[in-house]
């Protein structure tokens with residue numbers, strides 16, 4: 001059996017090219033350039049790389065991006081003041097607060113302060129609620145990226161048993177919600193650190209999504225032969241980046257698998273751009289918009 005390698009890098013490149021075209025058309029019809037404001041607090045090197053990659057992706061797609069960088073000693077009050085000013089800035093369409101925030105700053109308070117109409121990460125409780133009800137404004141970028149990868153790879157979710165390992169607010173929980181949503185129609189099992197014997201569940205999965213944060217956690221004996229494996233994990237192991245799935249062991253026995261790197265990671269960034277474009281479009285009267293091909297894809301994919 002040949003294993004389909006789900007090439008997230010290539011799928012994301014196509015999506016980013018579509019977004020660049022849609023951004024040009026928005027600029028031509030309204031003069032508006034989608035603008036993402038990134039907020040980076042402290043000196044975590046991984047966070048700095050993530051923000052830099054997001055900025056590069058913005059520039060390549062013809063978006064504007066600005067970086068608001070603060071030392072780790074910044075107070076919560078100062079950060080909230082910045083968020084309020086970005087909320088009020090008419091030319092800022094998306095606000096990204098890079099996590100984690102330094103100790104002493106309550107991330108929930110900061111994220112809840114972001115204007116839901118500019119919450120392009122999809123973390124605000126209002127946007128989480130809208131997503132849960134199946135009428136999303138912004139979908140969280142990583143789970144939306146996974147749904148997009150599945151769709152363009154021709155992998156149907158309807159009637160399948162999907163098992164998600166990990167229940168974080170940014171990956172596992174929304175991933176399970178999107179897979180179970182009407183239209184996606186998977187039957188979903190959500191596993192976490194208190195699930196006894198995860199292999200019992202993971203071996204039943206037609207589609208297995210690993211978002212655990214433990215390098216090479218999913219082994220060959222934990223998957224059903226022929227299953228679809230989506231590896232969300234990004235872990236540093238020595239000088240290598242590896243996922244939550246032991247790719248070398250698992251790839252030969254499954255039907256499809258997303259690699260790390262080059263799988264879910266690039267999709268996450270592409271979906272952040274998509275949300276930013278959508279936020280920019282939403283500021284314009286509908287009749288001024290020359291709606292391009294992205295207009296109908298504002299769903300779980």
Ligand code: NAP
Nearest residue numbers: 142166167168171192193211212213232233234264265268
């Ligand atoms: P997280 O907040 O640390 O959540 C990890 C989840 O895994 C938790 O729900 C935890 O359960 C569960 N877990 C931990 N140990 C487990 C075990 N032994 N067995 C079963 N479940 C276990 O992590 P996250 O933010 O969701 O990220 C997960 C991974 O995805 C990380 O490697 C992260 O770097 C990566 N990531 C990648 C992208 C991307 O764009 N590709 C985006 C975001 C995150 P409890 O809830 O019970 O503690």
